[in-house]
Amino acid sequence: MTDAVRVLVVDDHDHFRAGLRALLATSPEVEVCGEAASGEEALTAVARLQPDVVLLDLAMPGMGGIAATERIVATTPHVRVLVLSMADDDDSVFAALRAGARGYVLKGARRVEIIRSIKVVADGEAIFGPAIATRLMGYFAGLDKAAPEPFPELTQRERQILALISQHLTNPQIAQRLALSQKTVRNHVSNIFTKLQVADRAQAIMLARDAGLGDQPAR
Structure with missing residues (x-):
């Protein structure tokens, strides 16, 4: 287990955390080193456990995932944040990226996708689930489109x-x-x-x- 990616799971639902822990336990490449049920608990756990990756939800009581991400990135920049959330709207995705998250995966993603995302983020790269990647591509493609020429009937x-x-x-x-x-x-x-x-x-x-x-x- 010495080479396994150490993961802190942060979610306010006990059953979801238990299910996620069981899912990650099936991979020898990932080790769940701790859990937290809120943003405040996550900050304390990060300082104490020094995980490689924080796998966290956005919607939590008290300090939410966005604020927690900002604090984690500011205080422990070597710790990578990977968002695992139900929210797939543009505001949530871009808020997480601005806060410093290195990846964004939707809840309900397959086991192999979650584990791969953890490993990629732990290696210092960024990753997004297929649905999120499609949204990002659509957004940036829209930015790249030049404004249409006025009077297209003219040469x-x-x-x-x-x-x-x-x-x-x-x-x-x-x-x-x-x-x-x-x-x-x-x-x-x-x-x-x-x-x-x-x-x-x-x-x-x-x-x-x-x-x-x-x-x-x-x-």
């Missing part, structure tokens, strides 16, 4: 010219800025008016500024 050149129109540049000024002939600029402006269904430059400028195009540098 890139037409959007560029519209941006300059919204800056009150005349056709000759636009032609000089973009190194185009005035005739080419006139044709683009005509196409812009047709596609946007506006009658004149004033209406085009209003549409462009409402879409924030006038605040962007023309490219």
